[in-house]
Amino acid sequence: MSPAETKPFDYLIHNVNLATMADDTDYGIINSACIGVKSGIIQYVGPQAQLEHPEDLEKNAESLINAHNQWLTPGLIDCHTHLVYAGNRANEFEMRLNGAHYEDIAKAGGGILSSVRATRNASEQNLFDSASKRLKSLLKEGLTTIEIKSGYGLDTETEIKMLKVAKRLGKEFPVRVATTFLGAHALPEEYKNRADDYIDLVCNEMLPTIAELELADAVDAFCENIGFSYQQTKKVFETAKQLGLPVKLHAEQLSDQSGAGLAADYNALSADHLEYLSQASIQKMAQKGTVAVLLPGAFYFLRETKLPPIQALRDAKVPMAIATDSNPGTSPAESILLMLSMACTLFRMTPLESLQGVTINAARALGLEKEVGTIEVGKKADLVLWDIDHPNELSYQIGGSNWTRTFKS
Ligand code: DI6
Ligand code: FE
Numbered sequence: 001m002s003p004a005e006t007k008p009f010d011y012l013i014h015n016v017n018l019a020t021m022a023d024d025t026d027y028g029i030i031n032s033a034c035i036g037v038k039s040g041i042i043q044y045v046g047p048q049a050q051l052e053h054p055e056d057l058e059k060n061a062e063s064l065i066n067a068h069n070q071w072l073t074p075g076l077i078d079c080h081t082h083l084v085y086a087g088n089r090a091n092e093f094e095m096r097l098n099g100a101h102y103e104d105i106a107k108a109g110g111g112i113l114s115s116v117r118a119t120r121n122a123s124e125q126n127l128f129d130s131a132s133k134r135l136k137s138l139l140k141e142g143l144t145t146i147e148i149k150s151g152y153g154l155d156t157e158t159e160i161k162m163l164k165v166a167k168r169l170g171k172e173f174p175v176r177v178a179t180t181f182l183g184a185h186a187l188p189e190e191y192k193n194r195a196d197d198y199i200d201l202v203c204n205e206m207l208p209t210i211a212e213l214e215l216a217d218a219v220d221a222f223c224e225n226i227g228f229s230y231q232q233t234k235k236v237f238e239t240a241k242q243l244g245l246p247v248k249l250h251a252e253q254l255s256d257q258s259g260a261g262l263a264a265d266y267n268a269l270s271a272d273h274l275e276y277l278s279q280a281s282i283q284k285m286a287q288k289g290t291v292a293v294l295l296p297g298a299f300y301f302l303r304e305t306k307l308p309p310i311q312a313l314r315d316a317k318v319p320m321a322i323a324t325d326s327n328p329g330t331s332p333a334e335s336i337l338l339m340l341s342m343a344c345t346l347f348r349m350t351p352l353e354s355l356q357g358v359t360i361n362a363a364r365a366l367g368l369e370k371e372v373g374t375i376e377v378g379k380k381a382d383l384v385l386w387d388i389d390h391p392n393e394l395s396y397q398i399g400g401s402n403w404t405r406t407f408k409s
Contacts, residue, residue: 009036012061013383013407014048017071019391020375021359027352027391028374035072036061037381040409045377067385070404073355073394074375075144075382077362078336080272080293080323082182083169084131084162085152087118089328093301102302102330103254106226112152112186115328119152119162127165134326135169137334142384142403146175147323147366149220151182154198156206159183163215174408176382178366180248181210184221184228184236199232203239211243217366218269222250223259230257237266246367252276253298264288270321270365273298274308282309286316291365293321294349294357296342297331310347320349321365322357340395351392380409 013035020028034051036044044051053059092105092114105111119127131148138146148166153159163179170177183202191198210216219240223233233249240247246269251259253273260271261281271277271285272293285292292313298304313320322343325331333339336358343354363373372380385404388394393402 007059007061008052009038009043009061011063011065012036012057013065013067013072013385014057015069016067016385017069018045018375019071019073019355020045021074021356022374022376024356024360027355029391035375035383037407040381042375042377042379042381045375071386071388071391072375073142073384073386073391074359074373075384075406075408076142076336076358077145077366077368077373078138078143078323078326078358079147079270079321079362079365080295080325081146081148082151082325082327083134083146083148084127084150084165085115085119085328086122086127086130087115087328088332089114092329103226106186109189111226111329113189115152116154116186116188120155120158124161124165127162128168131165131169132173134334135173135175138324138336139173139175139406140403141335141337141401142386142406143336144175144382144384144406144408145178145363145366145368145372147178147180149180149182149185150216151185151220154183154186154188156201156209159206160210160213160215163210167215174406176372178217178368179215180218180220181207181216182220182222183207184233186222186227195228195232199228199235203235207236207239207243211245216245218246218248220248220250223257223262224250224254225257226254230259230262233259234262237262241266248272248293248365252278252281260285260290264290269367272323272325275299275304275306277309279312282312282316282318285318289319289364291319291321291361293323293365294343294347295323295325295331296339296346297333298325299346300342301331301333307347310349319361319364320353320357321361322349322354323362335399337394337397337401338399341398344395351395354395355391381407382409383407
């Protein structure tokens with residue numbers, strides 16, 4: 001084909017309704033629209049009538065896709081998961097339902113540490129295979145970006161093994177993977193009563209090695225009575241800062257440790273969980289633009305009764321994201337759409353807020369908002385087609401999926 005005949009788009013989706021999510025105050029709906037993509041980048045969004053050859057769509061694109069009036073949204077983003085781990089903890093679920101408490105199980109050497117034992121013993125292939133199964137479920141619901149944390153290794157070798165598996169998932173599946181180093185997730189058995197020594201290992205050995213190997217896009221910690229203290233978390237953040245890595249934090253999940261405020265002090269991308277969040281920390285998050293990542297799956301599975309302060313976050317204009325927190329102990333979740341439903345029913349978020357929570361605000365929580373999270377010219381063509389009549393259906397439906405297909409840049 002001569003250059004003169006080169007068509008402007010690789011593909012053009014027409015007869016489509018868009019929820020662009022490009023406006024912070026609504027869905028950004030464009031009915032009967034067209035979207036043109038070239039080299040994985042969105043090049044045109046708008047009415048068909050404004051195309052160069054509106055009467056002859058064939059002239060515009062190598063491939064034409066008639067969406068038959070279905071709805072297109074940005075690809076969904078799960079911005080907080082622990083997808084890579086071995087085994088499961090159904091036994092602890094049963095123990096809890098017989099009266100044991102999550103924190104007591106953890107203190108007795110179960111909880112996170114039981115997943116650590118299984119993950120240390122698992123081969124890389126075994127971890128890849130079990131995480132692949134979970135990832136496949138999420139991909140069937142239009143996921144195009146996922147964040148995956150380490151944190152079930154708690155030694156340098158196993159933390160590296162987990163992050164390598166996460167990276168490999170991104171190579172073998174049509175999904176963008178953002179990796180997060182969570183070495184400060186729990187105190188490993190061999191460091192019992194020596195938490196400061198373990199934090200030294202995290203800061204002096206694990207973090208520099210992982211930064212050198214370029215295995216992590218961000219650094220996280222669990223700031224909690226059963227995790228690490230404010231001061232220990234600060235040390236991890238300080239090291240991350242020296243290495244040029246952005247931070248995020250498991251904060252205020254079981255008690256108020258002022259962790260979210262500390263995270264904001266370090267310009268964190270996000271503070272996550274937040275059931276016990278204080279007004280002082282909300283103000284700091286608002287000032288710094290720290291995203292509040294809300295995790296209804298963990299709230300539900302722990303049968304938590306203290307709600308995160310949604311109205312206060314809303315009033316302070318803190319961006320809110322929603323994620324699965326997919327993990328064996330507190331949220332064995334493999335459905336992002338179910339999290340939208342739970343965000344609405346349990347947290348009283350609106351359907352619009354919950355969809356923003358897995359698109360634009362989830363992109364912000366990963367520092368990827370310039371590339372993904374909305375349907376706009378210049379952004380990556382990560383798109384999902386849904387068989388629905390309105391985008392509010394995405395959080396309305398309980399179970400099932402109206403997913404039709406995903407376009408991944
Ligand atoms: N909070 C959580 O909900 C997960 N990690 C964390 O810090 C739970 C991890 C687990 O119980 O395996
Ligand atoms: Fe988590």
